[in-house]
Each structure stands twice: as structure tokens, then as C-alpha cells.
Amino acid sequence: MISHRPVHRVAIVGTGTIGASWATHYLVRGFDVTATDPAPTAETALRSYVAAAWDAAASIGLVPGASLARLSFTADMRQAVAHADFVQENAPERPELKVGLFADIDDASPPDAIIASSSSGITMSVIQTECRRPERTVIGHPFNPPHIVPLVEVVGGKKTAPETIQDVMSFYAAIGKKPIHLKKELPGHVANRIQEALYREVVYLVQEGVLDVADSDAAVSWGPGLRWGVMGPHLLWHLGGGEGGIQHFMDTLMPRMVEAWQQLGTPEFTPELKDTIVDGVLKEANGHSVDELAARRDAMLSALLAVRAQHEPSPSEASGPEGKEQP
Template structure:
């Protein structure tokens, strides 16, 4: 089956994630129709797009892209009636998602892909009442979508292989880094990985090993810098020295595996909550959420620009495969 060409994207739900998705699609040259029932949604959405535009444009502006190609309606059926791709971003409530996707299924063209940004609910749950569940899929971004390339893609039990294939291709075409999950599981993958890290961070804070600001520094000035370049498996390949990953697995991995038993399972008490809140407020040092977010996105866009010099798929090619540069 030939994939439906995408010219118009519908954004369903325009909170933080939906507004960020809308910005990304606009910067990539699509017509975007957004819908949300909240009375203040349109004003908040347009304000978000205006504020995020320069950062998003620095990463991937295409000719003809404009915030003027954004339209808004509170009518759900109208928003998706002529959509070529739907990106849903409603609150994380299973019963709401099930009802909403049944409505999207009825109101949208039958060959339009319906993608959910759900961070924790599986598509098998969400598609339960759809008449055409084969075209429904999870397309879970990492926040904020107009900056972070990652999108986790996973279907439900009734999602077709063609939908998975076409969704992966579409996200890649619009500058995302789609990763296909081979199995459904609550929370998908990226959130589970960061939850595992944060559990140990919270444990160390609770045990008095270090304070909140220092725990952030340990991550962002240590492993976080390396993770911005390559993932843990490839990093351990380097950690193995001349013997690479095989040497690491033979000599260092057994010690690391043994240490897993020592990792903490903190008890989230009111006292721990207050410790973290107070520590974060000191670390923020009076800077607003918007100011911190803008600084984060500026730094991330600079990192992405550096990474783009070597291509989007990882480290540069081997020496014999490098392209020659002309002066």
C-alpha cells in the first residue's frame, strides 16, 4: 500500500507536548490544525509557538515554513477531517484515550495514521474501541519535541506492520530519530531508563551522600556529557580499551553486575520531598521556568548542531570511509 502523502498535520491537545509538536511540524513546513477544548488553549499555543520558533528554526527550518500556517479550532472532527497525520497529546488517562481514539477513528480519513504521544499507556489499551485499529500507533516524543529528536514508536496488538513502517519513515523524514520498540510495556523505554537513574539519585540524596545540586552536577558534567554523544553500550566498548566490549564484558561487567545489588530503593517520604524541592529552588536561584527552559533549549540546539556535522546516526565513518573535503 502506498503511504498517504502528509501535507496537513492535526494536533489534538495543545498542552506543553502538543504545543511543542505543533512548533516542530510548522518549522518543518506543514499546515497544522490544532484542537483543544480549553478556553485559553489557542492563545497559549500561539504564544508557545512564537517563543519556541527561533530555537526550532535553528535546528530544522525548511523553505515555506511559517507560524502563519497554524489554524485552531475547538471542533475535534473539523481538526482531523482533512488531516494526513494526527498527533494526539491528551491527558494520560486510559479511559479518556480510549474514547478519544474512537472519535478520531470515526472523524479522520480512513488511511490517516493516528499517533499518540502517550508516555505510559500502551496502544493495545488505547485502540480498544477503534473500528480501524490497524492505523493507530504510539509516537512518544521526548520533551520538548521541537528540540529533542527521539520518538519511541510501538504498535498495539492490532496495529499493522505497514503503519509501523510508514510512521518510522515519516518521523525520520521530518528530522526525528525514531526508535522502534519490539514490545509494548508501560512507560515505553526512555522514561524507564531515566526513572532508573533518578531512583539512584534520590537514594543518594536520602542517604546524605550528596545534595540536590551536586547530584545534578554529577550527572550533567559526567556521564550526561558522554551520553549526549553516544549511548552506554558503545561507551563501554571504549571503556574496554584495546579489547573493546568483549574485554569490558569479561573483566569489568561482572563487578558492575554485582554492584546492582547495592543500588538503593528510596522511600519517598514527605521529608525527602521537601529536601528535593528546597534543593532545586536553591539551584534555580530565582530563575524562572521559562528562563531555565530557554537556556536548556539553546544548549541542546548547539549540541544538535555539532552532532549534525557528523550525521544523525552516530559516530563518524571509519577512516577509509570518510568523505574528502574540498577547500
């Protein structure tokens, strides 16, 4: 059995887009945040990002005492993690870099602090290879941008303690995230694999000339994407089964879907296809900058989260009859 310290101070290691977004979220949730990054312009870029993202993040989960003033920065990684209760690492996706970095963080941070990686594809069993205390290391992979999107994928490595998984799940849930526990390690985790599978078919349809880039985006965002912003596919198929629910869907509709899987395509990603997608995206963007489009995205996501919060079941409704937890 291992125990971890209560979290009051968070260290952010790596302050690119994901690290800066994580810093924003932790600050809005009332933590003291110390960030570190070796880039010479990192502190300026970080503070600019946090200031720009603050209002959107605050509209979702501002807590009393939260303040931009609780953000500090140092280029010295060891100093940044020396007094941390929780470390969120966001370095580039290079296995050899993360292995060495985690060993250094493990050596410099308090022994009862948790060290989480935002890695989108490298498994924790690889990252924790050279750690002296691998039992307190874990993947805490967010969906971009973390200060808006609640999802966090939590998965341990071969040497991660079960208590670490439990504590990380509880911690993320307590700060407004929606953590999911992956019981097995696999490259890319889960959410990225799901969206990669969808995008493969979208790109195939574009390559086959079935529709253009803008219409393929519309097909997702104005159709299934709207529903997925409310419920996941299994629960939606339960509704699709009518009065018979998921059982009726599996008995009568699922066989057709299984047959349709055989018709899904794998595109050949040629230079011509790349140019088609680039040209189509720029046309769809219609002159708006990446920052402008990101601001539009974040505003709509914040509004969607507010609507979802209004319709979340109360504790008694979630527990079901006689207060019993539902499966």
C-alpha cells in the same frame, strides 16, 4: 497490506506543552497544522508558545515554505482531523479519556491517515480498543520538548499493522526525528523507564545524605550526561574496553558492574525527602523562572545538536567498506 496517504496536513489534538511543541516542530518542517483543544484559552496559549519556540526550532531544521501562518486552530476536534494526513494526539494521560478520544478521531479522520499518540505510559493495545480501524494507530512518544529533542519511541498495539510501524518510522525520520522501534509494549515505554531507574538511585543517594540536590545534578550532567549526549552506554562501554573493545569490557569489567547492581538502593519517598528535594531544586534554580531555565536548556540543546550534526558520519562512512550497510 494497507497504505497511507502522503503527509501534507498534520492535526494536533491537545495543545498543552507537548502538543504545542509538536505543532512548532511540524510548522518548522513545512506542514500545514490544524490544532484543537477544548480549553477556552488554548489557542492564545498555543500561538504564544509557538512564537516563543520558533527561533530555537528553526535553528535546527527550518525548511523552505515553513511559516507561522500555516497554523490554524479550531475547538472542534472532528473538524480538525477531517482532512488530516497524520494526527498527533497529546491528551492527558487517562486511559478512559484516550480510548474514547481515539475512537472519535478514528471515526472523524480520513481512513488512510495515521493516528499517533504521544502517550508516555499507556499502551496502544489499550488506547486502540474501541477503534474501527486500529491497524492505523500507533504510539509516537516524543521526549520533551519535541521541537528540540529528536527522540521518538514508536510502538504498535496488538492490532497495529506492520505497514503502519514502517510508515511512521520513515515519516519521523524524514522530518528530523530519531525514531526507535520498540518491539514489545510495556508501561512507560523505554526512555522514561531508563531515566526513572537513574533518578531512583539519585534520590536514594540524596536520602542517604551522600550528596545534596545540586551536587547530584552536577554528578549526572557534568559526568555521564555529557557522554550520553554523544553516545549511548553500550558504545561507550565499547570505548571503555580499550583496544579489546566491548568484548574486553564484558569479560573483565562487566562482572564488577553486575556485583554493584546489588548495592543500588530504593529510597523511601517520605514527606521529608520530598521537602529536601523541593528546597534543593529551588536553591539550585537561584531565582530563575521555569521559562528562563527552559530557554537556557533549549539553547544548549540546540547548540549540542548543531555540533552533533557536524560530526555525523557521511553516507559512505556509515555504509562501511564497499558501500555495505553496517549492522
